[in-house]
Amino acid sequence: MGMTMTQKILAAHAGLEYVKAGELIEANLDLVLGNDVTAPVAIKEMDKLDKREVFDRDKIALVPDHFTPNKDIKSAENCRCMREFAMDNDITNYFEIGEMGIEHALLPEKGLVVAGDVVIGADSHTCTYGALGAFSTGVGSTDMAAGMVTGKAWFRVPSALRFILKGKPSKWVSGKDIILHIIGMIGVDGARYQSMEFIGDGVANLTMDDRFTIANMAIEAGAKNGIFPVDELAIKYIKEHSTKPYTIYEADNDAEYEKTYEIDLSSIKPTVAFPHLPENTHTIDQIGDIDIDQVVIGSCTNGRLDDLRIAAKVLEGRKVAKGMRLIVFPATQKIYLQAMEEGLLATFIKAGAVVSTPTCGPCLGGHMGVLAAGEKAVSTTNRNFVGRMGHVDSEIYLASPAVAAASAVTGKISGPASLGL
Amino acid sequence: MKASGLVHRYGDNVDTDVIIPARYLNSSDPKELAEKCMIDIDADFVDRVQKGDIMVAGKNFGCGSSREHAPIAIKASGISCVIAETFARIFYRNSINIGLPIIECKEASQEIEAGDKVEVDFDSGIIYNITKKKEYKGQAFPEFMQRIIKAEGLINYINSK
Numbered sequence A: 001m002g003m004t005m006t007q008k009i010l011a012a013h014a015g016l017e018y019v020k021a022g023e024l025i026e027a028n029l030d031l032v033l034g035n036d037v038t039a040p041v042a043i044k045e046m047d048k049l050d051k052r053e054v055f056d057r058d059k060i061a062l063v064p065d066h067f068t069p070n071k072d073i074k075s076a077e078n079c080r081c082m083r084e085f086a087m088d089n090d091i092t093n094y095f096e097i098g099e100m101g102i103e104h105a106l107l108p109e110k111g112l113v114v115a116g117d118v119v120i121g122a123d124s125h126t127c128t129y130g131a132l133g134a135f136s137t138g139v140g141s142t143d144m145a146a147g148m149v150t151g152k153a154w155f156r157v158p159s160a161l162r163f164i165l166k167g168k169p170s171k172w173v174s175g176k177d178i179i180l181h182i183i184g185m186i187g188v189d190g191a192r193y194q195s196m197e198f199i200g201d202g203v204a205n206l207t208m209d210d211r212f213t214i215a216n217m218a219i220e221a222g223a224k225n226g227i228f229p230v231d232e233l234a235i236k237y238i239k240e241h242s243t244k245p246y247t248i249y250e251a252d253n254d255a256e257y258e259k260t261y262e263i264d265l266s267s268i269k270p271t272v273a274f275p276h277l278p279e280n281t282h283t284i285d286q287i288g289d290i291d292i293d294q295v296v297i298g299s300c301t302n303g304r305l306d307d308l309r310i311a312a313k314v315l316e317g318r319k320v321a322k323g324m325r326l327i328v329f330p331a332t333q334k335i336y337l338q339a340m341e342e343g344l345l346a347t348f349i350k351a352g353a354v355v356s357t358p359t360c361g362p363c364l365g366g367h368m369g370v371l372a373a374g375e376k377a378v379s380t381t382n383r384n385f386v387g388r389m390g391h392v393d394s395e396i397y398l399a400s401p402a403v404a405a406a407s408a409v410t411g412k413i414s415g416p417a418s419l420g421l
Numbered sequence B: 001m002k003a004s005g006l007v008h009r010y011g012d013n014v015d016t017d018v019i020i021p022a023r024y025l026n027s028s029d030p031k032e033l034a035e036k037c038m039i040d041i042d043a044d045f046v047d048r049v050q051k052g053d054i055m056v057a058g059k060n061f062g063c064g065s066s067r068e069h070a071p072i073a074i075k076a077s078g079i080s081c082v083i084a085e086t087f088a089r090i091f092y093r094n095s096i097n098i099g100l101p102i103i104e105c106k107e108a109s110q111e112i113e114a115g116d117k118v119e120v121d122f123d124s125g126i127i128y129n130i131t132k133k134k135e136y137k138g139q140a141f142p143e144f145m146q147r148i149i150k151a152e153g154l155i156n157y158i159n160s161k
C-alpha cells in the first residue's frame, strides 16, 4: 500500500520509511508558530519544564495579531509576555506590529514555510500552508510549548480524502466559493482527523491566493490538514519568497483514500454559508432578500492582495449602501502597502469603507467591528459560529470578497451580477 | 483512574467559541476562564456545575479554534471527564495534553441524559450510567496517551522522560 502526500511528509520527518493511517508517530518540526492569544499560555507551560531553552531560535515564529494593536490592558500584557520571551530567547521571527500581518498570511509571505515542511501552530488555521505543499496543522498551547523546547510533536497519522479538481472557475468564483461548496457537501466534520488532498488539472487554474484560502478552511471541515501538489506556480511562489530549500512529495499511485470526490470547478457558483455553521451553504441564486448591517473583507482567509483586488473591482466607482458599515482589513503590512500603491485603498475609502491596519480584530469579535444584538454581517472570514463576531444574537454569513463587496453596495446579500458585473 | 459525577448535556458541534468565547481570551487564567465556560449556550452552567461532574455531548465536540483555553475552562470548572460521540481533533489533543480525560462513545453520547449519575473508568474505557444502570464500552486510550493523561499532561510527561 502506498502513502498519501501527507503521510510521506510525516514519514520523512519521523525518520521512518513507511507510516500508515492511525499510527502514532513523533515528527521533527521545521517551524513552531504562536500568537498573542496562544503563545502566552505556551510560555507559562514552558516555565514548568525542567529544560526551557528553545530548540532552535530560527524555527519559532511569534506573531502578535489577534488583539493588536493592543485592544486593552490584558491584551497589552499578553503581547508584552510574548515580546519579552522573544527578546530573552533571541527569537529571529518575532514580528512587531509595524512589520506584522495575520500569521497565516505572514508566514508564507516571509518565506518561513516551504514545500515539504512540517509546521505546527497554536492556531487552528495553521493548515493554510498546505497550499505550498507543506504539512501544517493547528495544535494547542501545550503542544506549542513542547514543540518550542523539543522540536518535535506527536501525531496520529491521518487517513485522507481526495478531491480531484477539474476545469476552471467561472468569473467572480474564487477559492472561497470552492471551499464553501466542499464544506457544504461534506459537512463540518466531514474530514475529521483526516487530510484533504487536492489534486487534478483544475489546480493549475487556481491562483496561490485561491489555494491559501482553500487550505485555510480545511479545518472548517474538521480536517487535520489540507494540501496541494507542488506545481510550477507553487515553486515560483516559494522561490520568490524564500531561500529555504524545499522538498516536493507526491502521493504514491496506490495511496489509499477513504473517499474520492470529483469537483468540476466550472459548475461552482458564488456560495454563502449561513449562520451558524460553515456547512450551511447556499448558492447566491438561492438566497432571498437578506438585509445586512456590516460587511467585513479581510482575515487570514481572504485578506490577500487578490482578494482586495477583486473587492476593489466591485467597489470601483460605487458607494456602500446608506447605514452600511464596510470594514476592510488587509492581512499583512506588505499587502496593505501594495494595496495602497495600486490605489485599492483609495477605491475602498471613496466607496465609504474603513480600512484597518492588519489585525484579526473583527474576525473573532475582538475589536474593530464587533456586532450588536440582532445585527447581520457578510464576512470573508472563516467562521460563523454563535457569537463569533460579537453578540450571541448576531449573525454571520460567510462569503467571497466579490460577494461581500457587492453586498456592501446593495445592503443585501448579493453577488456582483446584481450590479450588472 | 476513574471519574464520577452528574451529567451536563449538550448537542452536536459544540464549538470552542461557545465553550469559551473569544472575547474572554485576553485572559489565560484557568479560574477566570472557568467563570465564563459555556456562557453563550448555557448561562447557568457555571452556577450548577459541581466538582467531578461529567459533560456529555454529541458529534464533533470542541470544533473550531485551537484555543487550549477551551479544555482548560472545562477542566477548571470542575468537570472530570467529557464523553462525546466524536471530538474535533485539536480539542482532542489539547485535552490529552492538559490532562482533561475525554472519551468517545456513540451509544453513551446518545443515551445518557442530563442529571444522570455516571462513572467512567479510563483504563478500560467502561462508562457506567449509575442512574439508569447501564454500561457502555467507550474507546480506551492508546497506551501512549494514557501515559500522558496519567502524568496529568504533556509537560509533566516530558519532565518525567
Ligand code: SF4
Pocket: A066, A102, A103, A104, A123, A125, A299, A300, A301, A359, A360, A363, A364, A381, A382
Ligand atoms: S484572521 Fe481570524 S481565523 Fe485568521 S488567525 Fe486571525 S482570528 Fe484566526
